[in-house]
Amino acid sequence: MKKQLLEFAHGRSGDKGDAANIGIIAYDDKGFEIIKKQLTVSRVKRHFEGICFGEVERYELPNLRALNFLLHNTLGGGGTVSLKHDAQGKTLAAALLRMEIEI
Amino acid sequence: MKDKIKIASGQGFWGDLIDAPYDQVKKGNVDYLVMDYLAEVTMSILQKQKNKNPKLGYAKDIPELMKRILPICKEKGTKIITNGGGVNPITCAEAVLDVARNLGIDKLKIAVVLGDDIKDRIDEIINSGSELNNMDTNESIKSVKEKILSANVYFGALPIVEGLKAGADIVITGRTTDTGLTLAPMIYEFGWDKNNYDLMSAGTVAGHILECGAQSSGGNFLGDWQSIPNMAEVGFPIAEAYPNGEFIITKHANTGGRVSFETVAEQLLYEIGDPEVYITPDCVADFTSIKLEDLGNDRVKVFSIKGKKATEFYKVSCSYASGYSASASLTYSWPQALTKAKAADKILRKRLENLNLTFDEIRTEFIGYNSCHGPLSKENNEKDINEIMLRVAVRSQDYYSIERFGKEIAPLILTGPPSVTGFAGGRPKPSEVVAYWPALIPKKLVQPEVKLIEL
Incomplete structure (x- = not known):
């Protein structure tokens, strides 16, 4: 059955220079197992094709039931150099939660 | 305690x-x-x-x-x-x-x-052996030294x-x-x-x-x-x-x-x-x-x-001037709002090209469609789209190119696709682009000082 990640997790995103950071937090332990399994580096990189042009780093924070992603070369240069409407990547956590996963 | x-x-x-x-x-x-x-x-x-x-x-x-x-x-x-x-x-x-x-x-x-504030100490710091290399690119700060606007530990x-x-x-x-x-x-x-x-x-x-x-x-x-x-x-x-x-x-x-x-x-x-x-x-x-x-x-x-x-290091953040940018927007209404906005963008880009202006980047986004989630955005059936805001932003080292871009927006209203509005506030003005130079500096090279003033 296909489900949207939004059902299992919430999160927040922001900028670190030209990289975007996306923190994804599962609502419960079961949700954490799902996001740990589904949100692999390659899956996230594929999801953000055309947005993220660099490496994707992935970190686990089990105490918070959370994953943190760093998407390099994503914000059009970052800071005031960026011409993007969302130059700080504020909406990218929501963009990751659009992902459809097979349960 | x-x-x-x-x-x-x-x-x-x-x-x-x-x-x-x-x-x-x-x-x-x-x-x-x-x-x-x-x-x-x-x-x-x-x-x-x-x-x-x-x-x-x-x-x-x-x-x-x-x-x-x-x-x-x-x-x-x-x-x-x-x-x-x-x-x-x-x-x-x-x-x-x-x-x-x-x-x-x-x-x-x-x-x-x-x-x-180490803005006035950059040369002295370089002479002490700290090149303030960019943390991301490892380049020496010498390449942007003359353009530095601020430098703070x-x-x-x-x-x-x-x-x-x-x-x-x-x-x-x-x-x-x-x-x-x-x-x-x-x-x-x-x-x-x-x-x-x-x-x-x-x-x-x-x-x-x-x-x-x-x-x-x-x-x-x-x-x-x-x-x-x-x-x-x-x-x-x-x-x-x-x-x-x-x-x-x-x-x-x-x-x-x-x-x-x-x-x-x-x-x-x-x-x-x-x-x-x-x-x-x-x-x-x-x-x-x-x-x-x-x-x-x-x-x-x-x-x-x-x-x-x-x-053993403090982080230093330097800012330096790096050209100019401007952005402008126009709003297109139903019917065919997205198609109109895309057509207007094409016309604008052709005109900019004919003018032989130089840009480091021209970026087009369609607000109401893809400005947040880019290629992840779903393209809705166009008959259901009420309106789209066309947003075009440009960046260049050349002030004139950015200024001229600003003069090409309003004309689109009378010389482009129909049912367009939302151009107010005059021509977009070029603004200075400030770029960042993150670096590290040995803690021993900078001394915080605490000064008391009182009534």
């Missing part, structure tokens, strides 16, 4: 809710009010202001704010710590003393933290602690880490050893939770955001800190917003990189060690925090 202190967050950035710091000191009792005013872009703006007028260069909201909160803070014994001194903390402190004088306050001690909590030890009621700093503003009162009040890195990390984590204001008390919450009560009167976060390094994040009673596991967790993940290596001048905090316990009633306990020794 106190067995508990309350530290209230009053601003998440310069431009945050003006009444928030007032509410924090008025609606309950807190020991400290901490206010972060400095984003990276802010430093270059402040430096430009100071270049024009040596009496400027700090967060101008501060004197006005002090007028309202100083009488309350004096009465309640609330101390204020802020990095709103920008590139001119001394003048900021003098302005605050003036306010105090006018209010009839007869005793006030302000500690000013100086020494972070991020100090940590310790200079603020020195000010508090000297008896300051208010500490005003230049570039200080956001987290240092919150860690400092804990070190001072609890007599923490600066070599106890678990405690330094605990205070740092508290600082990270407070540094973006209401982002930890229900603001910008991506979870069940519609259930957050009374956001119109949102309470900013407060850290209730204990000598053992544990603290509780809460907010004043009878304010809106929410403090929960979820709201605090979202803020903990905000703008972090490797969670095991959160580097500050005071310690390297391990965010994977953090435990949260939701106690209910807008109280979340944060505990079990571990950390390691600080590095």
Whole structure:
């Protein structure tokens, strides 16, 4: 059955220079197992094709039931150099939660 | 030694809710009010202001704010710590003393933290063997040296602690880490050893939770955001800190917003990189060690925090001028709103090309369709789209190209696709692009200085 990640997790995103950071937090332990399994580096990189042009780093924070992603070369240069409407990547956590996963 | 202190967050950035710091000191009792005013872009703006007028260069909201909160803070014994001194903390402190004088306050001690501004010392620093290489590209700063607008070292909590030890009621700093503003009162009040890195990390984590204001008390919450009560009167976060390094994040009673596991967790993940290596001048905090316990009633306990020794370096943030940019927008209505906006973009690009202008980048986004999620956006059936805003932004080293771009927008109304509106406010003006140069500098090359001024 296909489900949207939004059902299992919430999160927040922001900028670190030209990289975007996306923190994804599962609502419960079961949700954490799902996001740990589904949100692999390659899956996230594929999801953000055309947005993220660099490496994707992935970190686990089990105490918070959370994953943190760093998407390099994503914000059009970052800071005031960026011409993007969302130059700080504020909406990218929501963009990751659009992902459809097979349960 | 106190067995508990309350530290209230009053601003998440310069431009945050003006009444928030007032509410924090008025609606309950807190020991400290901490206010972060400095984003990276802010430093270059402040430096430009100071270049024009040596009496400027700090967060101008501060004197006005002090007028309202100083009488309350004096009465309640609330101390204020802020990095709103920008590139001119001394003048900021003098302005605050003036306010105090006018209010009839007869005793006030302000500690000013100086020494972070290294703009005029770049050559000397390069000669000492530190090339201030870009942390991302490893390039030497020499390539942009002539274009530098501002250069500031991020100090940590310790200079603020020195000010508090000297008896300051208010500490005003230049570039200080956001987290240092919150860690400092804990070190001072609890007599923490600066070599106890678990405690330094605990205070740092508290600082990270407070540094973006209401982002930890229900603001910008991506979870069940519609259930957050009374956001119109949102309470900013407060850290209730204990000598053992544990603290509780809460907010004043009878304010809106929410403090929960979820709201605090979202803020903990905000703008972090490797969670095991959160580097500050005071310690390297391990965010994977953090435990949260939701106690209910807008109280979340944060505990079990571990950390390691600080590095031998301070971070330096330099800003430098890097060309010009401008953006413009037009709105197209149903029918075929997106098709019209795309056609207008094509016409505009052809005209820019015919003019032989030079751009580093031309970026087109369709607001209402793809400006947030890019290729992930779903293209709806066009008959269901009511309107689309075409947004075009350009960047160039050539001022003339950007200026000329600004003159090509309004003509699209009479010489492009129909049912178009939303061009107001005149031609978009070129604005200077400020780029950043993050670098590291050995701590031994910079000495923070604490100066006291008082009534």
